[in-house]
Amino acid sequence: MTLQRFSPALGCLLALAAGVLTTLTASPFELWWLGPVAVGLVYLGLHGLTPGQAALRGWCYGVGLFGSGASWVYVSIHDYGYTGVPLALFLTGLFVAGLALFLAATLWLYRLVTGPRLAFLSFAGAWVLGEWLRTWLFTGFPWLLLGSAHVDSPLAPWAPIGGVYLLSLITALTGTLGVECLRRRWWAAAPIAVLWLAPLALPAQWTxxxxxxxxxxxxxxxxxxxxxxxxxxxxxxxxxxxxxxxxxxxxxxxxxxxxxxxxxxxxxxxxxxxxxxxxxxxxxxxxxxxxxxxxxxxxxxxxxxxxxxxxxxxxxxxxxxxxxxxxxxxxxxxxxxxxxxxxxxxxxxxxxxxxxxxxxxxxxxxxxxxxxxxxxxxxxxxxxxxxxxxxxxxxxxxxxxxxxxxxxxxxxxxxxxxxxxxxxxxxxxxxxxxxxxxxxxxxxxxxxxxxxxxxxxxxTPYTRTGSWPAWLLAALMVLPGLRRRPTG
CATH class of the missing domain: 3.60.110.10 (Carbon-nitrogen hydrolase)
Structure with missing residues (x-):
């Protein structure tokens, strides 16, 4: 087993664990540093998968994320929705499984249209575009976005500039670059340092x-x-x-x-x-x-x-x-x-x-x-x-x-x-x-x-523009990884 290839079952198990780790980045746990680790676990070995296999891995991540992080839905349904335990469990499971489809769709489309070229960029961009999709499609559910955990982290000064989606983008990119470091591509450490040290030079207060x-x-x-x-x-x-x-x-x-x-x-x-x-x-x-x-x-x-x-x-x-x-x-x-x-x-x-x-x-x-x-x-x-x-x-x-x-x-x-x-x-x-x-x-x-x-x-810059600059940046990061059609 290498960083490039491991069994599909292990990959799904790692993705499930990554979802739980993402919940731990949020309150009340606030282990924000686990965010890049979670992304890295999903990114590992992804490019050896078919789009369908990637979708399954994304769905497992979503089940881990929402099954642990949105478990409060059961309380609402059972305690205040006047439903019995079996029905409440069924409806909660349906809710979790349905939300996990957003992550499945993100990874399916990513593997369908991109290749290994500059994958560390395109995967981070695709992740944030998936969060954008989850924010608005079917009225949206932007709960447990990757960037939401960073209100107390060293990345917090980026928030007034690009908002939660820029924080998500930096977190996801840190995760993919971290995997590249594990592959002994040491150049990847430099952009990580820039992304995490740059906030020291940003204004402490914009208003x-x-x-x-x-x-x-x-x-x-x-x-x-x-x-x-x-x-x-x-x-x-x-x-x-x-x-x-x-x-x-x-x-x-x-x-x-x-x-x-x-x-x-x-x-x-x-x-x-x-x-x-x-x-x-x-x-x-x-x-x-x-x-x-x-x-x-x-x-x-x-x-x-x-x-x-x-x-x-x-x-x-x-x-x-x-x-x-x-x-x-x-x-x-x-x-x-x-x-x-x-x-x-x-x-x-x-x-x-x-x-x-x-x-x-x-x-x-x-x-x-x-x-x-x-x-x-x-x-x-x-x-x-x-x-x-x-x-x-x-x-x-x-x-x-x-x-x-x-x-x-x-x-x-x-x-x-x-x-x-x-x-x-x-x-x-x-x-x-x-x-x-x-x-x-x-x-x-x-x-x-x-x-x-x-x-x-x-x-703040974010108040002026909203999220569209972060979404545009995410889309531009995906472009270099798009599969090229053969010529001739």
Whole structure:
């Protein structure tokens, strides 16, 4: 057995292990240095395979990645989807196997159109193009992207330049170059050194303060998900958030309640909100997640402002099977599991502006939206502060909420903005423009997190351009490896 050839079974086993290693790069493990190792294990011996064999290896990697890193799906389905263990296991397995097809397709296409020439470049480029495909195809699922682990690594200064996909590209290229080093092609060590040492010369901060720090209070109600939408849960939610809000000092600038803090429609919550607003200090703003219904009977997952705030934001990127049912005409009434616990949501309009609150402009992302880097960058272009509200109760006590926070931290770093994150039961946190958590509430407790967030002016290179330069670079890296048609 050599680095070039080993049995297909061993190759699939290594790919499966590589997927698990990629999960270990993410929170709560944060072993970011395993990323290049995982890529190297997939890259090893790949060019001795047919496209079909490569697809199988990619699928095994995906099963390892999502089977370990997205295992929280089982919690959502079993604990809160009212399904038995066998069905929950089946649906979770189906979810994992389906997502793994993205990796299978990436490696199949890579082996179909490329050869061994400059493979270390073309493979890294193909990897990132596969991540791009997974971000948008079938509404997308950009969870556990290779670059998301590097918010705390030496590569972090690349994030404001090219975002998560540039981080993925550098990580993948490090992995393939590392394999070339193992093959005693020592020249490969030089570009690795450049990629990892260059951040020492990059600016530490691309944005500047736009005003005085805001005193913020993020409220975490910790209401049980299983009773939240019952009359008892609605009363408890109203009592909890009203009490936590009244306990805030008069000098707080901004109070934030999480996603759907009051489990009712805005029209039903209005009397409660008006009583809370009447007790706010004149200069205090309150933002809350709420469900809205318009005059046409359409429902929206929204953020609205009270007191010293104006404007609203409606969630534009919805969660399939959680907030709406794809192919509803075919599936509705046939699978009881897909009965949603709330009305089917309607996506908000694209290009929504910021909310104005406490004298600053706030870009918004509701729950799942924070994992979409380009969507957050679009919001950041017109905002001085970023806000995400979420209900991570669906994750239970799994690793999901910690992964979710890590991706939110990377959005702050990419855009050079403070990010405030209010959740139902954690992880509620304040993140600075370097992606560092400056304040954090304990999980699974009723809490009020107080701290400061500074409005920031200026745009990072990534905020200006979004991800397309990294995607273009990835495509250009694939080109030299394309198979040449024989002439004559």
């Amino acid at each position: 500047t303060p736009a005003g005085d720090p805001l005193r913020v209070a993020l409220l975490q109600g910790n209401l049980p998900q299983l009773i939240k939408w019952t009359p008892e849960g609605q009363r408890e939610a109203a009592r909890t958030y009203r009490t936590l809000t009244l306990a805030q000092p008069d000098d707080v600038d901004l109070i934030v309640w999480p996603e759907a803090a009051l489990p009712m429609l805005e029209e039903e919550a209005r009397p409660i909100l008006e009583r809370v607003q009447s007790n706010l200090a004149p200069d205090t703003a309150l933002l809350t997640g709420i469900l809205q219904r318009d005059g046409s009977g359409l429902y929206y997952n929204s953020v609205i402002g009270l007191g010293n705030a104006e404007g609203e934001y409606r969630k534009a990127h919805l969660v399939p099977f959680g907030e709406y049912l794809p192919l509803e005409s075919l599936l509705a009434g046939t699978i009881a599991f897909f009965d949603l616990p709330m009305p089917t949501m309607t996506p908000g309009a694209e290009g929504q502006g910021p909310i104005h609150a406490a004298g600053t402009t706030i870009g918004n992302a509701i729950c799942y939206e924070i994992i979409y880097a380009d969507r957050v960058a679009e919001q950041a272009r017109g905002a001085e502060l970023l806000l995400t509200v979420s209900n991570d109760t669906w994750f239970g006590r799994s690793i999901g909420p910690l992964q979710h926070l890590q991706m939110a931290r990377l959005r702050a770093l990419e855009n050079g903005r403070y990010l405030i994150r209010a959740t139902s039961n954690g992880v509620t946190a304040i993140v600075d423009p370097q992606g560092r958590v400056t304040a954090r509430a304990p999980q699974f407790e009723t809490a009020s997190l107080s701290g400061e967030a500074v409005p920031m002016a200026g745009l």
